[in-house]
Amino acid sequence: MLDKVVYGVAGAAGASVVAWKTMFPWIHHDLKIIKVGKRVKTEMDKDFESGEFLIDRFEKHVYNQPRKPFIIFEGNVFTYEYIDQQANRVTNVVRTWGLSVGDTVAMMIYNEPAFVWTFLGLQKMGIATALINFNLCQKQLSHSVNVSGAKAFIAGQGAELFDAVHAEEGKFGGMPIYIQGCSANQVSTGYISFDDLMAASSPAGVDASVRAGLTPMTPACYIYTSGTTGLSKPVFMRQISLMRVSGGILFVDLTQDDVLYMTLPLYHSAGGGLGLYGSIRAGATMVLRRKFSASHFWEDCCRYRVTIIQYIGEMFRYLLSRPESPEEKSHQIRAAFGNGLRRDIWEQVQARFRIPQITEFFGATEGNTMLFNLSNKPGAIGRLSPLLQRLSANYQTLVKYDTATAEPIRDSNGHCIEVKPGEKGLFISAFAPVNFYKASQEANEKKRIRNVFKKGDAYFNFGDLFYLDRDYFVYFVDRIGDTFRWKGENVSTTEVANILTSLDFIHDANVYGVTIPGQDGRAGMAALTLYDDKPLTPELLRKFWKHCEENLATYARPMFLRLQKEATLTATFKQRKVELVKEGFDINLVDDPLYFADQxxxxxxxxxxDTYSRILTTSKL
Incomplete structure (x- = not known):
């Protein structure tokens, strides 16, 4: 079908390939996406026709290639068979909890094999998993667990994880809390040793009939997003979504012969959804690290013969800042797959590290579409050409946006206005009327734009501004509203502001993200007003630091402060960020006192x- 459409377009443009390429010089980029997309669609259609879920695919690999390495972690090899046996132990433990298909269990586990087999063990029973960010603490943690509707909570091994859970003791609604990495005589009163239960559990497989009630729309897991309205919200990832997102990595043709290198957190849709689920789908091997290490990156890639890596843009900045090494050119990597690699270092990355294919993508956990740059176009996150828009199952486009009102611009008929090449706009996509967030109808509605091009239609609002060039490539410009991205994480300005204003000397906090030359994303900044127009004394600054350290994840802590006598507000008394974001922490533009988080x-x-100059020239912040 796609071929017929493409040939039709070609015929309309002229009698020869040369003719229509002359009229549409960008068409070869579209054809590449169409060709790859057709192959991916064929593979996905096979999955849906077979009625297989992701857990079925995993168990099939266990049967067909039991001794094949599945996870390589800290020098240890975990085969498909071993991971399956551990997952079976988890299943046999959870079967005694009286849970049913579709019930939810929360888990907060570091990047390690236990994350994988705990997740798979729950999937064997059709239990949805709330994937909790292991950086969370205090109210953020208890809220994330409780809002998922979880009936039990599994915390991974590690003193930091236990301390975070213990600090919120009594705030988890009375659900049982299981701790990995310790025995019953080591765990505190009120908690249950998961290791003891695993030791007594059988590794024997369970029949698929225990998940007989599973359907494509049954929740498989919840992945959290900061969103734009405060505390984290769990996003529905249904069984059908797991298969769809696992197919995303097929755009770099991942097969069972590949070795994927994973340093991104598995609780995210990139590391978990595309990486882990993609590896399961293909039957590939995944080299897993607890966290990214620039000093060990190329060494690992060579040692384990890695063929595909997943990245976020700042990862490459760290790698570029290190001295050159033989390993960075002697690896077997054929493709890098990720997002956030900016134009200013793209070609440098490709030339220095000799990576043949860099596939940049754009997507959102709760979104309904993805964009891919398969043309090695520096800085581009995908394409929005007339042809691809026509072929897309969900019409995607950019519409004009008013940054002052934080709303799309409407024409005289009340409809949105699509941008033209050379302009920037808000990325939106038509969608089916389903909810993306659990237990938050208001949050669901805020992600919808209605009456976009005709009365009654509805589009998903990604909350991102893109630039469309003359060849229909799109480039990320900025996030809008109350969320920005830093260190690979989404930061909710509302959530941070609420925590800052809980300090007794802060009257108001306007939180936003600012750019730093040479850094990806936006660093957190807070414009503060204090009660009684107090100064920020060294004592108060230390108190502020300690409060952030105890209540905010590292990536969410403001890097810059601005002390204002009066808050910057709109005519309707809403916080105004436009001027603040533009001025940032530039001492040449800002007369107010400015402060920097000093480690x-x-x-x-x-x-x-001197401080300002140091910030501008420091490669790692």
């Missing part, structure tokens, strides 16, 4: 000329 003194220090 040495564990406090915030005034930004003077």
């Amino acid at each position: 040495v003194t564990k406090s915030y220090i005034p930004i003077k000329q």
Whole structure:
């Protein structure tokens, strides 16, 4: 069908390939996406026709290739058979909890094999898993667990994880809490040793009939997003979604012969959804690290003969800042797959590290479409050409957007206005009327734009501004609203502001993200007003630091502070960020006192000329 459409377009443009390529010089980029997309669609259709779920695919690989390495972690090899046996133990433990298909269990586990077999063990029973960010603490943690509707909570091994859970003792609604990495005589009163239960559990497989009630629409897991309205919200990932997102990595043709290198957190849709689920789908091997290490990256890639890597843009900045090594050119990597690789370092990355294919993508956990750049076009995150828009199952486009009102611009008929090449706009996509967030109808509605091009239609609002060039490539410009991205994580300005204003000396906090030359994403900044127009004394700055350290994940802590006598508000008394974002922490533009988070003194220090120069020239912040 796709071929017929393409040939029709070609015929309309002229009698020869040369003719229509002359009229549409960008068409070869579209044809590449159409060709790959057709292959991916064929594979996905086979999955849906077979009625297989992701867990079925995993068990099929266990049967066909039991001794094949599935996870390589810290030098240890875990085969498909071994991971399956551990997953069976999990299943046999959970079967005694009285849960049914579709019930939810929360888990907060570091990047390690236990994450994989715990997740798969729950999938064998059709239990949905709330994947909790292991950086969370205090209210953020208890909220994330409780809002999922979980009936039990499994915390992974590690003193930091237990301390975070223990600090919120009594705030998990009375659900049982299981701790990995310790025995019954090591765990505190009120908690249950998961290791003891695993030791007594059988590794024998369970019949698929225990998940007989599973359907494509049954929740498989919940992946959290900061969204735009405060605390984290769990996004529905249904069984059908797991298969769809696992197919995303087919755009780099992942097969069972590949070795994928994974340093991204598995609780995210990129690391977990595309990476882990994609590896399961293909029957590939995944080299897993607890966290990214620039000093070990190329060594690992060579040692384990990695063929595909997943990245976020800042990862490459760290790698570029290191001295050159023989390993960075002697690897077997054929493709890099990820997002956030900006134009300013793209060609440098490709040339220095000799990576043949860089496939940048754009997507959102709760979104209904993805964009892919398969043309090695530096900085581009995908394409939005007339042909691809016509062929897309969900019409995708950019519409004009008013940054002052935070709303799309409407024409005289009340409809949105599509941008033209050379302009930037808000990315939206038509969607089926389903909810993306659990237990938050208001949040679901906020992600919808209605009456976009005709009365009664509805589009998903990604909350991102893109630039469309003359060849229909799109480039990320900025996030809008109350969320920005830093260190690969989404930061909710509302959530951070609520935590900052709980300090007794802060009257108001306007939180936003600012750009730093040479850094990806936006660093957190807070414009503060204090009660009684107090100054920010060294004592208060240390108190502020300690409060952030105890209540905010590392990536969410403001890197910059701005002390204002009066808050910057709109005419309707809403916080206004446009001017603040534009001025950032530039001492040449801002007359207000500015402060910088100093890791040495564990406090915030005034930004003077020397500090300002150091920030601008520091590669790692």
